[in-house]
Amino acid sequence: MEAFSDLIGGFGMLFGDPQAIFFTLLAAFVGIVFGALPGLTASAAIAMLLPLSFYLGPLPALAFLYVIGKSGRYGGSIAAILFNTPGTAASAATMQDGYPMAKRGQPNRALRTATVASVFGDYIGEIILIFGAVWIAQYTRTFGPTEYFAIYLMAFIVIGSVVGKSITKGILSTIFGALVALIGTDVITNAPRLTFGTQDLRDGLSLVPLLIGVFVISEIIIQAERMAKGSLVDAGLADQHKNDHLSFAEVRRLVPMMFRSSIMGSFIGMMPGLGSSVACFVAYGEEKRRAKNSEEWGTGVIEGIAAPESANNAVSGPSMIPLLTLGVPGSTVAAVLIGVFLIHGIQVGPLLFSDSNMIITDTGDFFSSRELIFALFAAGLVGIAAYGILGFWGGPLIGKTIARIPAKYLYPIIFLTAVAASYSSRASIVDVGIALLFGLVGYAMRRTEFAPAAFIIAFVLARPMEESFRQALLLSDDGALIFLREPVAGSFLAVALLVVALRIIGQRRQRKRAMAS
């Protein structure tokens, strides 16, 4: 009940800040466009627009990037349905029924099903986030460095082992991210570390050029290759129409399925590393198994669009729970948001929900971090409505417009924007070079089944993890045994081992099946 009244206060704060409302609505549009561009993702959009948020107040900055994460996920369904190319990994399952439906002359019906299901799933996820985060934060407030180290280590292992196809390569991606994060000056002893004798590296690497390199430059390289093969978008489907509408009765029929898929997506979203791409296939598979018309799935049925879209958008809210309650980013969007919180001097973790944790802005306004978080939740709810309205009536138009922009003009613009954005974070030409270097690294990682998302999350987590490890050992009389003697820390480490064990067993079974066939 307290959370509910805080949410009302959050709406008050959001609507009292015209800049925050403007950037929330702008984010709904920008996210859809980026998500709908084949190959580009919400993470790429956030990477390029992150420097812009440095010039905004905390609420507009956070709301802008948070809502781009949501609408970008939804925008991916436009590319999946119209171009048979998942705009984001989260939309890969949507293609299976969305594209056949569009191909037979029902693109608007497919797009509107995706919109309704995405909005439904996102609202369920957001409600779970609002009430779940407040409840969990009550318990995590008492955690110290020992528990935090165990949580960070669990996040490292879980994200590394589940986010990619290969466990070893996933964990190697996190180790590489951690080593890159440790470049710079040690915060406890002030000793320079891994700087290769270069003065430019003493301040460490910034998140923005890494994000831009790994998510944007690498994608530009891949798109340049595709252009050479002439395998870009298959457009024009939205011009053909035949029974191309979605009735209210059909929406009503989809509600129980959307609810089940949203709950599945929400639970998957709470697990660090398990993102929308997993949720969409789990929901698609489960609902296909339950369906009476399962043999029609894959030929263009609305259920085959509604299930994955509800699930992948339901991930969005709950994936913020580890960030807000523990300070552990469960997704790349959450990893970027940590950076925005820190730029505005706000420490992420359970104390975010404290009324006494005050924030003073550059303009002299002050509010508690709890008020800020509830205003961010309100922005999320407004953002969902905004992208729902835009997508329901404007989705086909956005899709058709994107299809008409020649990629040979679009990607040079993205390239110049990426370079400018990597320079703008610290006004450093070295950062531009780092973005290009990690563009090549990201390209190689994607070609060899490494996990760029795990690399970025590890980059964000590594320093706090090392600090909590060293602090815990300073407090310990038993050395490293403290991590096993403390029940909470021990439980998190046990969960990490369990997840790895289950993944190894699962992969071995898969391998045996593949060899047998």
Place this chain on the structure above:
Amino acid sequence: MTRAGQASPLAPMTYRTRIDIGVAVVVIAIGIVFGIEALRINPASHEAVGPRSVPVFLALLMIVLGAGIGLSALANRTVETADTDDFGFRDSDLKRVFAVIGAGIVYTAAFWAVGYLTATVLAGGLALWVFGVRSPLVIILGAIAAGIAYQFIFMGLMGLLDPRGELLDLRWLSRLITPGS
């Protein structure tokens, strides 16, 4: 094949195996480079675990896991999995890859030498060419338009520092667009 899934020592390697062995070599090399650099960290600290321990441990782990990838690839060298479409560089167009990176290197070098605006015009033209635009008029006009737009947005609206070129100070040009920069 000597037994299901195990190859004879002379069996030919699959494409995946060859790539994974290459990956293992690169990972081990990166681990060694970070490891050597980590050993140069001054370990002096009052803590049980100093500033050197975690980097050294991570570099060692990287080398061990890299070796793991290599050994596992050798052990399964004839097992071709179904999902190899996007794997490796078989379908890579290296000319395009290096064209994009080359455009980026030229951008960075020009940025350092002659400043932001001129570098952006140059890189804009190069990027258009890399992505297949061949009309000289479109390349020239597009590059100039991009340079003006980016100068206005990033240096004018966002107020970023407009650095002078180390070899040639061309800020008199950029000040025509953003007088205050």
